Amino acid sequence: MRILVLSDLHDDFWAATQRDPFEGIEPLIAGLDHLILAGDVSNKPKVRWKHAFQRILRLVPPERVSVFPGNHDFYDFCIDDEDRLRQIAASFGVGYVQKAQIHIGPARFLCATLWTDLELGRGRVINGRVAAERMNDFRAIRVASGGYRKLRPSDVVTQHHDHLAWLTEALGQPFDGDTYVVTHHAPHPDVLTERSEGLDAAFASDLREVIATYRPKAWLFGHSHSAIDLTVGATALRNVSLGYPDEVADPGARIRKLIFEV
Ligand SMILES: [Fe+2]
Ligand SMILES: [Fe+2]
Incomplete structure (x- = not known):
């Protein structure tokens, strides 16, 4: 079974430059058994997910495509209205896999956005302050249940704990096959190539204990747009982002390298 897990497609940015990231590799994409879009499909999802799905579904049938959101998929939108994202995906026949597992051949893929605990480095309070000042997430994402107020660092931490609880529960279930974890945010500080004091914590959490306890075959993630492969114990850590044009x-060439067999 040939699988592509691809994060950070940022389809709206590619569309704006009139470049097609799949140009020249159409037969490869058409031959996939499954494509998982691991977040940052596009800003403004209520309008722009449509274009992204249309681009992809020219090449691969919808029943072979799954998606879950990254931070950008909540821009000009609300972090707590995922029913709407699920509906948009469903209207194209695409699977919505937030806190969900997919079984493909002999493998299972555990999918969730993950977010971060904002703890890396100087701790949650200081990191939260820096992130709120410098990350667009805290201006572009709203919280519907809070009267459409702007996203706060504490909302991100709450999401992270919820997603991590689901993930560890799923990892703890016995499975006779390979387990792949797929998240948007990163699980390990060493995968951050460009260190930025205070902002590292918005890109990764230190989940070394989870990795050591459950030993998944691989943990695929994106959010930072830097190609990196690392092995920690029994687990391959792999950044699967495409990135901005x-x-x-x-x-x-980048996407071709990310296709693998299970
Ligand atoms: Fe991204
Ligand atoms: Fe992201």
Whole structure:
């Protein structure tokens, strides 16, 4: 079974430059058994997920595509209205896999956005303050249940604990096959290539204990747009992001490298 897990498609940015990241690799994409979009499909999802799905579904049938959101998929939208995202995906026949597992051949894929605990480095309070000042998430994402107020660092931490609780519960269930974890945010500080005091914590959490306890075959993530592969104990940590058009000279080559067999 040939699988592509791809995060950070940022389809709206590619559309704005009139470049197609799948150009030249259409037969490869058409031959996939499954494609998981691991967040940052597009800003403004109520309007723009449609374009992203149309681009992808020209190549691969919807029953072979699954999606869950990254932070950008909540821009100009609300963090607590995932029913709407699920509906948009369903209207195209695409599976919505937030806190959900997919079984493909002999493997299972445990999918969730994850967010972060904001703890790396100087701790949650200081990191939260820096992140709120410098990350667009805290201006572009709203909380419907809070009267459409702006997102706060504490909302992110709450999401993280909820997603992590689901994930560890799922990892603890016995499974006779390989387990892949797929998240948008990163599970380990060593995968951050460009360190930025105070903002690292918005990109990764230190989940070394979870990795050591459950030993998944691989943990695939994105959010930071830097290709990195690392092995920690029995687990391959792999950044599967595409990234913005100005960051990627040859998107086809990048995507080709991310296709793997289970
Ligand atoms: Fe991204
Ligand atoms: Fe992201």
